[in-house]
Amino acid sequence: MMSTLYIAGQWHAGQGEAFESLNPVTQQVLWRGNGAAAAQVEQAVQAAREAFPAWARRSLDERIVVLEAFAASLKNHADELARGIGEETGKPLWEAATEVTSMVNKVAISIQSYRERTGEKSGPLGDANAVLRHKPHGVVAVFGPYNFPGHLPNGHIVPALLAGNSVLFKPSELTPKVAELTVKCWIEAGLPAGVLNLLQGARETGIALAGNPGIDGLFFTGSSRTGNHLHQQFAGRPDKILALEMGGNNPLVVDQVADLDAAVYTIIQSAFISAGQRCTCARRLLVPEGAWGDQLLARLVEVSGNIAVGAFDQQPAPFMGSVISLAAASALMEAQASLLAKGALALLPMTQPQPGAALLTPGILDVTAVSGRPDEEFFGPLLQVIRYVGFDAAIAEANNTQFGLAAGLLSDSEERYRQFWLQSRAGIVNWNKQLTGAASSAPFGGVGASGNHRASAYYAADYCAYPVASLETPSLVVPASLTPGVKL
């Protein structure tokens, strides 16, 4: 049996359900194994608990040495990792390579952020010294999504380890191979046994891990449905830290701009990069009614219709790879059919050119006439257009969502951007820039149903450690003046 789990510094065969990951285009099996059974989850939690005190006691500089060795290992295996990401997710190799770069860069950014946000500060307060230091929570679980199987779990794991936590990593069941490659880089970096444990598996493994009383916290990036479920599970447990990064139904408002092609290019980068499988992707495009809006849409449809879509390793390289699986492709095609049945107009129908491959072409639907539009995240290359009359109406429509991850404005007017910035409700608000490609050197998170106010990326340091405020003085002395009613 294949060894799929990494617990206490050893590889073990999983005793839970068997599963496999597939190349979404060729359906070739890339990884096959068994997930962790409940007893193995418990074993891993115990291993992480045992490893925690020694890892937390190491100095920050000692932990940084291991993190930097991990970054070096990622660089050494960059081609293998990029290929693994491309094969398993379907994203083109050029894009998979940028994911590896983000993983490498996460180390230096997390160190900088740790020092700035969770470092040590001290100063005199009366006759004592007031010191602020931070401590790790203990044992934390990290749940990753499939769309960035390296970068997004890494965005929790690196700052968690840096702060001195030990980690249980439960990757997406759709991308086990990338998780395994990543853990091998940590092993190569010399991370001590038990500090990072890999628990492969699907929902059942996730449920067992999230419910294990031995964890002190859970850092999650994934769907709103699962995130909400975890939030309910953690209700009444204020002693455990829960960080949720979930999806969005992100609006991109287009004002009448001078450079139509620049608008079209920015819309495409916002809606169709990663085949629409980024949580920051524009899902709703708000376009003014009238001749200029018609012209913009005509050009958008023309350029989008010519976007190269293909397998991750196709040459010349495509802009868009596949979506994650045939099931995801079918669900997206059904979502399109459902919108069309409700009165949407297909400006550019999304198609699945080869029935046995999860490749989808970009789709653009005008949903203005659809009443009761679903406020859902369609995680793929399906852009919904809503026509508006008047800028105030555009802002109201942009905010007409339970989510609040990203919102953008394309406009030549700074005044309108100021109004948009003030009135839009999202954790990322951009002006004349694509919605996707958020910087790791900035906080990353949303409001509303997009998260639970624990921004990640640069602010991940905040949920990886808790502050300890100390008043310290080396000698215990009677104060010069005593409080009334006490005599010595």
Ligand SMILES: NC(=O)C1=CN([C@@H]2O[C@H](COP(=O)(O)OP(=O)(O)OC[C@H]3O[C@@H](n4cnc5c(N)ncnc54)[C@H](O)[C@@H]3O)[C@@H](O)[C@H]2O)C=CC1
């Ligand atoms: N806001 C953000 O930072 C990001 C959000 N996402 C969102 O992630 C979604 C795509 O990722 P998916 O992998 O489909 O998410 P998902 O929610 O299906 O899975 C995420 C993880 O949770 C586990 N899981 C599923 N059900 C569980 C349960 N009941 N208990 C415990 N664990 C469970 C899965 O096995 C996986 O490891 C999209 O909706 C997207 O918007 C993706 C990337 C970033």
Ligand SMILES: O=C(O)CCC(=O)N[C@@H](CCC(=O)O)C(=O)O
């Ligand atoms: O987490 C970070 O370091 C920065 C945020 C980031 O990488 N955002 C990506 C999207 C990832 C996703 O799908 O959530 C982006 O904005 O393109």
